[in-house]
Amino acid sequence: MTFLLALAAGALFAAGIYMILRRSLVKILVGLLLLGYAVNLLLFNSAVLVPGRPPLIPAGQTVPPEISADPLAQALILTAIVISFGVTAFVVVLIRQAYQVVGTDDLNEMRCTDIPCEDSELKDGKEGGA
Amino acid sequence: MIVLPILIPLAFGIFSLLAWKAPRLQRGLALAGTSLLTASAVAILLDVRRTGVSALQIGSWPAPYGITLAADGLSSLMLLTAAVIALAAALYGQAGIDPGRVRSGYYPLFHFLLMGVNGAFLTGDIFNLYVWFEVMLMSSFVLIALGGERRNIEGAVKYVILNLLASILFLSAIGLLYNLAGTLNMADLARQLPLLGAPNQITLVAVLFLAAFGIKSAAFPLFFWLPASYHTPPVTITALFSGLLTKVGVYALIRVFTLLFTQDTQYTRTVLLILAGFTMVTGVLGAAAQTDFRRLLSFHIISQIGYPLMGLALFSQSALAASIYFLVHVMLAKTALFLVAGLVESLQGSFDLKKLGGLYSARTGLALLFLLPALSLAGLPPLSGFFAKLALVRAGLEQGQGVIVAVSLAVSLMTLYSMTKVWNEAFWKPAAVPVPRRRLSAWLWAPTLGLVLVSLLIGIFPAPLLELSNQAAALLTNTQPYLEAVIGGMP
Numbered sequence: 001m002t003f004l005l006a007l008a009a010g011a012l013f014a015a016g017i018y019m020i021l022r023r024s025l026v027k028i029l030v031g032l033l034l035l036g037y038a039v040n041l042l043l044f045n046s047a048v049l050v051p052g053r054p055p056l057i058p059a060g061q062t063v064p065p066e067i068s069a070d071p072l073a074q075a076l077i078l079t080a081i082v083i084s085f086g087v088t089a090f091v092v093v094l095i096r097q098a099y100q101v102v103g104t105d106d107l108n109e110m111r112c113t114d115i116p117c118e119d120s121e122l123k124d125g126k127e128g129g130a
Numbered sequence: 131m132i133v134l135p136i137l138i139p140l141a142f143g144i145f146s147l148l149a150w151k152a153p154r155l156q157r158g159l160a161l162a163g164t165s166l167l168t169a170s171a172v173a174i175l176l177d178v179r180r181t182g183v184s185a186l187q188i189g190s191w192p193a194p195y196g197i198t199l200a201a202d203g204l205s206s207l208m209l210l211t212a213a214v215i216a217l218a219a220a221l222y223g224q225a226g227i228d229p230g231r232v233r234s235g236y237y238p239l240f241h242f243l244l245m246g247v248n249g250a251f252l253t254g255d256i257f258n259l260y261v262w263f264e265v266m267l268m269s270s271f272v273l274i275a276l277g278g279e280r281r282n283i284e285g286a287v288k289y290v291i292l293n294l295l296a297s298i299l300f301l302s303a304i305g306l307l308y309n310l311a312g313t314l315n316m317a318d319l320a321r322q323l324p325l326l327g328a329p330n331q332i333t334l335v336a337v338l339f340l341a342a343f344g345i346k347s348a349a350f351p352l353f354f355w356l357p358a359s360y361h362t363p364p365v366t367i368t369a370l371f372s373g374l375l376t377k378v379g380v381y382a383l384i385r386v387f388t389l390l391f392t393q394d395t396q397y398t399r400t401v402l403l404i405l406a407g408f409t410m411v412t413g414v415l416g417a418a419a420q421t422d423f424r425r426l427l428s429f430h431i432i433s434q435i436g437y438p439l440m441g442l443a444l445f446s447q448s449a450l451a452a453s454i455y456f457l458v459h460v461m462l463a464k465t466a467l468f469l470v471a472g473l474v475e476s477l478q479g480s481f482d483l484k485k486l487g488g489l490y491s492a493r494t495g496l497a498l499l500f501l502l503p504a505l506s507l508a509g510l511p512p513l514s515g516f517f518a519k520l521a522l523v524r525a526g527l528e529q530g531q532g533v534i535v536a537v538s539l540a541v542s543l544m545t546l547y548s549m550t551k552v553w554n555e556a557f558w559k560p561a562a563v564p565v566p567r568r569r570l571s572a573w574l575w576a577p578t579l580g581l582v583l584v585s586l587l588i589g590i591f592p593a594p595l596l597e598l599s600n601q602a603a604a605l606l607t608n609t610q611p612y613l614e615a616v617i618g619g620m621p
Binding site: 047097112 | 287
């Protein structure tokens, strides 16, 4: 099971890295999402998995049984999911805004930050990037 | 008490949200919040100076299980410097932030950004460090994208994507570390890691952390997001970011590499030393090619990041003390320089050095405001940069690392060249268009003057700060008091 999950996490990392190397902003977003899933799987795997042993204290005892699942990793994943949800929502809006302002989702066209754009270029940015 | 630097910005952020419709009230709240923050940071610094390390277990859960906040010398110095910068930015923002940005929520984000920064300085738990980083990043994402012009949006896209990538690396490193040690409390990790006997895996995790924090602190070769984005928002935001964000990355590097990864030091410290050298050189060379005031300063941020990294790589008490002193110096001087760039822009309407000029004869005071932090950055005595670099160079020579010392000195010289270029272009050469005679708002020049004066003070009277840095560095090289304060009497 651990081995399969590790393979899945590896495949997700590979796919995510491939996607963030693309030029299109939407594909980069997909890449970031895939990487996020890959990390969540990795966190899930990082607590040693024990099937069928819930981390509950049996009635009449004060400590959990010696071998039980580790609940902390799930708590970490939950936090990571919530954060990546918020971040993704922001990035989607940012990409939409970028598409409206710049007129393209191609990162190669977004070079005003490196080579100062002329004012004319800034004005007809919406038609540019065909 | 050490929870105050997190609670104050949280409370004022919420107040600012409640006062959404009242921009004037929000501006006042920003001043009140940052003043209170500075006061609490001073109190913590005094307290830590007396007691060494103070730790707080949230909800009284004992250390490896609960959430720990801990303030030692390094945290408290960083907190105070950050609070001073925030206060200056809040003052400058009174006139420097346009009403449109205030209406779209500048001030709540400003407070939440400070909360994230302070949380990162105070936390004693590696996963919480990730959470605080996210709090800080989320606010900075929105701050940099506010405005919605093409420049802002393009800068924001690059900034956001690369920083998210860094967060993903950071989180994977945390996952692997948890798998190795089964704990996330930094003090507990520091105890467990040497007992594991798995130096190779630990080094692997250490390098992942290095990559993640390297992106965040804009170290070579991971800095390309910084010059692409830092010059796009208004100068108040740039100044705040340059003073705080990359420095939190450096703080995190210092924290994990002094507390956690102290085993396979031969490898990690060599890598750090090489990175430090290249960061200094590439940053300053990049700056030499720039003609935009703020882009030039952005490249200098990168170059200056190399110096604290060099101190961390040398890893003696004197080198770490020099790093800490340098961090305080560069946070103040850099923020002051960005604010000066903003003053110049508000007079002449441009950041382009070719279009500026004649400011020395027209505005001698402003020219002095630029000259002091600029020379301090280059490291001329008796300014603060001189003592920081002197201490670093001395620590480097003590360890026989002649190459990095030579590199750092050469980079200082090139920094001086770069600053003279700005001086010649913006202040010395005759003005292309006459400088307007209108008065600058006191909201703009007073905080700049304040920062320059503080920077000047720590240069003329370096002894107290050097002593504080030394105490902080002693706690970094001997982590026993930190562990005892966090974990308590456990062996």
